Amino acid sequence: MAENRFISEFLRSALGPVPLAEAGILPPSDHCTIIPGFCDVHVHLREPGFSYKETIASGTAAAAAGGYTAVCTMPNLDPVPDSPAHLAVQETMIAAQARVHVYPYGAITVGERGEQLADMAALAPRVVAFSDDGRGIQNDDLMREAMRSAKRLGKLIAAHCEDNRLLRGGYIHDGAYARANGHAGICSESEWGQIRRDLELVRETGCAYHVCHISTKESAALIRQAKREGLDVTCETAPHYLVLDENDLKEDGRFKMNPPLRSAADREALIEGLLDGTIDMIATDHAPHSVEEKAKGLRGSAFGVVGLETAFPVLYTKLVVTGVLSMEKLIDLLVYRPRERFGIPLAENDYAIWDLDAAYTVDPDAFRTKGRATPFAGMTVRGRCLATVCGGKPVYTAEDGVK
Numbered sequence: 001m002a003e004n005r006f007i008s009e010f011l012r013s014a015l016g017p018v019p020l021a022e023a024g025i026l027p028p029s030d031h032c033t034i035i036p037g038f039c040d041v042h043v044h045l046r047e048p049g050f051s052y053k054e055t056i057a058s059g060t061a062a063a064a065a066g067g068y069t070a071v072c073t074m075p076n077l078d079p080v081p082d083s084p085a086h087l088a089v090q091e092t093m094i095a096a097q098a099r100v101h102v103y104p105y106g107a108i109t110v111g112e113r114g115e116q117l118a119d120m121a122a123l124a125p126r127v128v129a130f131s132d133d134g135r136g137i138q139n140d141d142l143m144r145e146a147m148r149s150a151k152r153l154g155k156l157i158a159a160h161c162e163d164n165r166l167l168r169g170g171y172i173h174d175g176a177y178a179r180a181n182g183h184a185g186i187c188s189e190s191e192w193g194q195i196r197r198d199l200e201l202v203r204e205t206g207c208a209y210h211v212c213h214i215s216t217k218e219s220a221a222l223i224r225q226a227k228r229e230g231l232d233v234t235c236e237t238a239p240h241y242l243v244l245d246e247n248d249l250k251e252d253g254r255f256k257m258n259p260p261l262r263s264a265a266d267r268e269a270l271i272e273g274l275l276d277g278t279i280d281m282i283a284t285d286h287a288p289h290s291v292e293e294k295a296k297g298l299r300g301s302a303f304g305v306v307g308l309e310t311a312f313p314v315l316y317t318k319l320v321v322t323g324v325l326s327m328e329k330l331i332d333l334l335v336y337r338p339r340e341r342f343g344i345p346l347a348e349n350d351y352a353i354w355d356l357d358a359a360y361t362v363d364p365d366a367f368r369t370k371g372r373a374t375p376f377a378g379m380t381v382r383g384r385c386l387a388t389v390c391g392g393k394p395v396y397t398a399e400d401g402v403k
């Protein structure tokens with residue numbers, strides 16, 4: 001089996017033998033698979049500022065339960081990490097609460113308001129990359145200045161691409177479902193138009209550039225072309241854009257995120273992008289909200305769904321078991337490529353033990369995250385994380401896990 005070949009490669013590799021006994025975990029039995037810790041470059045841990053949605057403790061517990069040992073946390077917080085003093089508030093909380101390795105992003109602009117650059121030089125040594133995630137940077141000159149600064153500092157810009165002029169009050173994809181059900185749509189161009197603008201600026205500045213959560217076929221085509229040109233560009237997409245599309249929408253806030261679930265043609269183009277290397281990695285965009293915030297249907301709910309605890313089982317079930325992707329490719333997308341691009345180390349004692357044969361139904365009430373909204377609720381999946389070890393310490397053990 002592909003996974004067994006993968007494991008033996010892992011065990012043979014320079015990472016050395018897996019110190020299960022040291023971790024207090026007995027060697028797994030035949031049906032268990034050891035996978036190096038996943039790395040998610042796009043999560044919202046919500047602290048400081050929004051502890052009612054998620055805490056660093058609950059978010060990293062969810063990461064551990066999903067087999068992740070490293071996460072990058074987005075800066076749409078209060079205070080926004082736009083200065084060393086603001087970042088320090090978050091760093092203190094991470095040091096006290098985090099169960100897995102947490103790498104904060106620095107904001108590109110002060111307060112993520114898109115008006116004035118944050119103190120990027122002072123932040124650079126302490127942040128994994130720069131992003132104003134949650135918002136696109138509307139001002140071309142400011143983005144150019146941000147890219148020049150990032151280039152000088154040797155840092156990556158991770159861009160949430162969204163042109164506010166094209167939003168027109170939309171909240172789901174501007175497609176067949178929106179038209180049939182009387183919803184305001186978000187057009188694809190609001191995403192790819194800003195990617196196109198940014199690629200122009202990358203040509204000009206030479207900045208290392210990463211596009212967050214791409215959802216449209218045009219975005220994939222633009223990035224494919226940019227890579228052919230030799231630009232220093234990468235991108236991520238999220239599990240929901242690969243597995244679901246507008247045909248799966250229901251009148252329920254758990255199907256609402258930004259960017260939205262697009263058309264079947266977009267979903268297929270993203271899969272193609274994974275296969276040909278246009279899309280470099282899969283990130284969850286784990287974005288928890290309170291139950292109340294997600295209870296207002298498609299129109300009124302907040303944008304964002306949780307993803308850390310379902311990413312691997314959903315991708316394994318829908319893409320690997322079905323033969324779309326190999327296990328090696330999925331591991332590359334979840335473990336190695338994100339670390340390479342963002343400069344995040346993989347330690348030999350960061351891994352998880354999975355039972356890939358276990359089949360079960362996704363039950364949000366069993367999540368460690370405080371968020372409950374997921375479009376995957378009720379889906380039958382395969383692959384249960386039995387235990388996660390981070391820095392040699394067990395940070396997650398399923399109740400029916402490895403004994």
Ligand SMILES: [Zn+2]
Pocket residue numbers: 133134135160212213258
């Ligand atoms: Zn975003």
